Amino acid sequence: MTLSKSQYVRANYQVNATPQLKMLSDDQCENILNGALEVLERTGAEIHSEEALEIFKKGGCWVDGNIVRFPSHLIEWAIRSAPSRIVISNQKGERTLFLEGQNVYYGPGPTNTYTIDPFTGERRRPRKSDTVRAAKVIDALPNISYAMDCGTVMDVTPTLSDVHAFQAMLENTNKPIIHWGFGIDQYQDIIDMAAVVAGGLEALQKNPFILLYSESSPPLRHSAEAIDKAIFAAKNNIPIVYTPCTFAGGVAPATMAATLVIAVADSLVGLVAGQLVRKGSGFVMGGLISTMDMSSTILSYGAAELSLLSAGLTAVARYMKIPMFSTGGCTDSKVIDTQMGLEAAFSILVAGLSGANLIHDCSYMEYGATSSLELMTMDDEIIGMVKRILEGVKVDDEHLALDVINKVGPGGHYLAEDHTMAHFREFWSSSLINRLRYDGWKAEGSKTMGQRVKEKTQDIINNHKPEPKPDHVLREIQAIVDRAEAREANKQ
Amino acid sequence: MSNYYEELSQSIISGQLDRVKSLTQQAIGAGDNPVDIINQGLIPGMSVVGARFKSGQMYVPEVLMSARAMDAGMQLVKPLILTEDIPSAGKVVIGTVKGDLHDIGKNLVSMMLESAGYTVINVGVDAGPEKFLQAVKEHQPGVIGMSALLTTTMLAMKDTIELLKEEGLRDKVKVIIGGAPISQDFADEIGADGFAPDAGSAADLCKKLLA
Numbered sequence: 198m199t200l201s202k203s204q205y206v207r208a209n210y211q212v213n214a215t216p217q218l219k220m221l222s223d224d225q226c227e228n229i230l231n232g233a234l235e236v237l238e239r240t241g242a243e244i245h246s247e248e249a250l251e252i253f254k255k256g257g258c259w260v261d262g263n264i265v266r267f268p269s270h271l272i273e274w275a276i277r278s279a280p281s282r283i284v285i286s287n288q289k290g291e292r293t294l295f296l297e298g299q300n301v302y303y304g305p306g307p308t309n310t311y312t313i314d315p316f317t318g319e320r321r322r323p324r325k326s327d328t329v330r331a332a333k334v335i336d337a338l339p340n341i342s343y344a345m346d347c348g349t350v351m352d353v354t355p356t357l358s359d360v361h362a363f364q365a366m367l368e369n370t371n372k373p374i375i376h377w378g379f380g381i382d383q384y385q386d387i388i389d390m391a392a393v394v395a396g397g398l399e400a401l402q403k404n405p406f407i408l409l410y411s412e413s414s415p416p417l418r419h420s421a422e423a424i425d426k427a428i429f430a431a432k433n434n435i436p437i438v439y440t441p442c443t444f445a446g447g448v449a450p451a452t453m454a455a456t457l458v459i460a461v462a463d464s465l466v467g468l469v470a471g472q473l474v475r476k477g478s479g480f481v482m483g484g485l486i487s488t489m490d491m492s493s494t495i496l497s498y499g500a501a502e503l504s505l506l507s508a509g510l511t512a513v514a515r516y517m518k519i520p521m522f523s524t525g526g527c528t529d530s531k532v533i534d535t536q537m538g539l540e541a542a543f544s545i546l547v548a549g550l551s552g553a554n555l556i557h558d559c560s561y562m563e564y565g566a567t568s569s570l571e572l573m574t575m576d577d578e579i580i581g582m583v584k585r586i587l588e589g590v591k592v593d594d595e596h597l598a599l600d601v602i603n604k605v606g607p608g609g610h611y612l613a614e615d616h617t618m619a620h621f622r623e624f625w626s627s628s629l630i631n632r633l634r635y636d637g638w639k640a641e642g643s644k645t646m647g648q649r650v651k652e653k654t655q656d657i658i659n660n661h662k663p664e665p666k667p668d669h670v671l672r673e674i675q676a677i678v679d680r681a682e683a684r685e686a687n688k689q
Numbered sequence: 690m691s692n693y694y695e696e697l698s699q700s701i702i703s704g705q706l707d708r709v710k711s712l713t714q715q716a717i718g719a720g721d722n723p724v725d726i727i728n729q730g731l732i733p734g735m736s737v738v739g740a741r742f743k744s745g746q747m748y749v750p751e752v753l754m755s756a757r758a759m760d761a762g763m764q765l766v767k768p769l770i771l772t773e774d775i776p777s778a779g780k781v782v783i784g785t786v787k788g789d790l791h792d793i794g795k796n797l798v799s800m801m802l803e804s805a806g807y808t809v810i811n812v813g814v815d816a817g818p819e820k821f822l823q824a825v826k827e828h829q830p831g832v833i834g835m836s837a838l839l840t841t842t843m844l845a846m847k848d849t850i851e852l853l854k855e856e857g858l859r860d861k862v863k864v865i866i867g868g869a870p871i872s873q874d875f876a877d878e879i880g881a882d883g884f885a886p887d888a889g890s891a892a893d894l895c896k897k898l899l900a
């Protein structure tokens with residue numbers, strides 16, 4: 198009889214079921230959180246919304262003109278009152294994104310000014326048909342877990358670009374959607390459309406498949422537009438992603454710790470507003486955090502600091518038990534090239550290891566100005582590799598396989614072993630990465646990664662058929678779009 | 690003619706505010722012509738800074754330190770000169786257009802213009818055509834600069850140009866535009882006089898247009 202390891206007597210055995218990355222210790226997280234509490238109590242934040250000022254005042258903040266100072270106990274209450282887990286469904290009502298613990302889900306990014314056409318290679322203004330394409334690609338790629346619009350569409354009524362993009366996504370994917378809107382009117386349209394899909398507002402609230410999205414203006418400034426959306430989302434009981442774009446050296450000090458303090462403080466302002474409106478309303482903190490390039494003045498989407506800071510912010514979010522919206526899979530490169538690949542891969546890996554719940558911008562080129570479906574397709578491949586790494590190394594009797602090692606003995610091979618049969622499919626196998634031998638690669642046309650990515654993207658756009666929604670649902674969605682058009686026409 | 694100028698320029702380049710102040714003070718004490726202090730001490734230093742920034746040898750924060758040092762020197766000299774004699778490369782009104790709250794880029798452009806010797810009137814964010822018009826009437830700038838970061842708000846740039854036309858002021862002022870979604874094509878389309886992709890080239894553009 199062979200003696201398996203688990204029959205040994207053993208104590209205090211610890212397992213790393215996954216690889217471990219914790220950018221900050223709990224003590225460091227506490228230190229950063231305390232820094233943010235001190236900033237909000239001492240310096241305060243500038244709030245440009247009457248409604249928000251009223252809510253903060255009633256909630257016990259010190260309001261002095263537009264400056265609101267927050268007592269720490271109120272923020273600590275809000276941190277505890279917000280749910281530590283939010284479950285997001287797909288559009289068929291199946292619970293799919295468990296934003297809790299360190300579960301990781303990747304997706305693309307919103308509202309770019311340009312897009313790269315995957316057929317012509319042209320960089321141009323996004324059209325509604327581009328969001329249709331984007332939604333199809335999102336729908337088809339297994340490692341892209343939710344949809345965002347991949348560009349502000351320019352061939353529709355300008356103030357309804359968001360509403361049209363949302364329609365394009367609803368019609369072409371059933372994945373969950375995170376969506377930005379211009380203002381409260383559009384947010385209402387978006388919620389109404391989502392309610393049609395979910396089968397009523399209550400069903401949507403119980404099982405949301407959307408997260409609304411709002412951005413404050415760091416440092417410590419919250420426009421009416423930004424904070425009113427957080428309030429609106431809480432009133433309507435729909436979860437919101439509230440995210441400042443904090444970049445070191447520009448809207449925050451040049452040090453990483455201070456940049457984290459500003460980002461945390463600005464997220465907390467949105468959190469408190471939402472919790473004061475509705476205790477327990479779903480809140481996801483963000484978001485985009487990096488450095489300013491001091492030569493070109495871009496906010497860098499490819500910087501090493503983007504990964505460093507995002508992982509740091511994720512650690513603090515985790516410490517507070519607030520779900521986290523992070524960034525990865527993006528690049529400062531303008532074309533599908535090596536720089537793109539390496540920046541995307543690094544940020545996807547680090548964001549994954551950090552355990553951020555939602556990782557967005559897996560489609561952002563040119564420091565966020567341009568979207569690319571080809572980058573999204575390539576990111577899908579990178580995410581596949583990263584997910585494999587996140588599986589970690591299983592260490593148990595079956596996986597240690599000492600008996601098999603003993604059986605094969607020195608100098609043998611394992612190719613024909615049952616054990617190999619049972620496990621070799623755990624190897625990650627790729628669809629885009631090329632591992633053919635030279636002749637095979639040549640026989641297939643000597644294609645570069647860029648070419649293969651392009652072909653796959655085009656193939657999805659040409660051939661992927663997302664599961665269609667019932668006609669009556671599509672008609673009701675169209676009616677809401679028409680209603681919005683009529684409203685905007687009246688405003689003119 | 691004093692021998693402070695070379696060191697003054699060097700201190701501007703290295704962004705040493707206190708040194709610039711004391712050298713300027715000494716030059717004034719030595720009876721130098723205030724306009725010479727500006728033209729031969731302060732401005733040459735800043736020109737080097739501009740050139741080094743463009744070639745990637747200096748970074749934005751360093752440029753701003755130099756600009757601050759330059760301004761400190763200017764503040765000491767200015768009271769000694771008649772306003773019309775103060776050397777200025779020209780006046781620029783700058784703002785972010787209606788509906789748009791992005792101001793980091795605009796503020797950077799404004800700081801870079803100031804450091805290149807322009808007098809800048811910053812009208813802030815969410816500035817509608819009337820606000821630009823008002824500023825043009827009040828300050829009579831050589832250039833107005835509009836910034837937009839949103840594809841939806843960039844369309845508002847045209848409204849300002851139209852309003853200037855209606856008011857018969859279009860010929861009196863050059864219009865330049867910028868911001869991430871702006872391109873030369875768009876500038877041509879709406880009839881602006883120029884576009885610059887970043888803060889460094891914005892100063893060059895003004896120089897070209899006001900030449």
Ligand code: B12
Binds near residue numbers: 495564869
């Ligand atoms: C920081 C930021 C914010 C901050 C702004 C804080 C602030 N105080 O300005 C906050 C968080 C508030 C914000 C809000 C929003 N933002 Co924003 N934001 C950005 C971001 C990440 C960086 C902009 C920036 O400051 N860059 C650094 C500066 C130095 O560069 P710059 O602005 O380009 O300026 C340089 C040049 O353009 C030029 N220049 C600028 N102005 C001028 C003027 C003249 C005359 C000249 C000659 C030159 C010139 O010189 C400057 C210096 O070199 C960009 C992404 C990007 N890649 O640009 C998105 C971006 C501009 N935002 C975007 C959007 C959509 C928004 C929001 C609508 C929400 C959202 N979904 O993200 C709100 C809108 C609020 C509003 N009403 O304005 C989109 C725009 C897309 C579109 N289709 O229009 C972008 C491109 C991001 C994206 N891909 O989604 N944003």
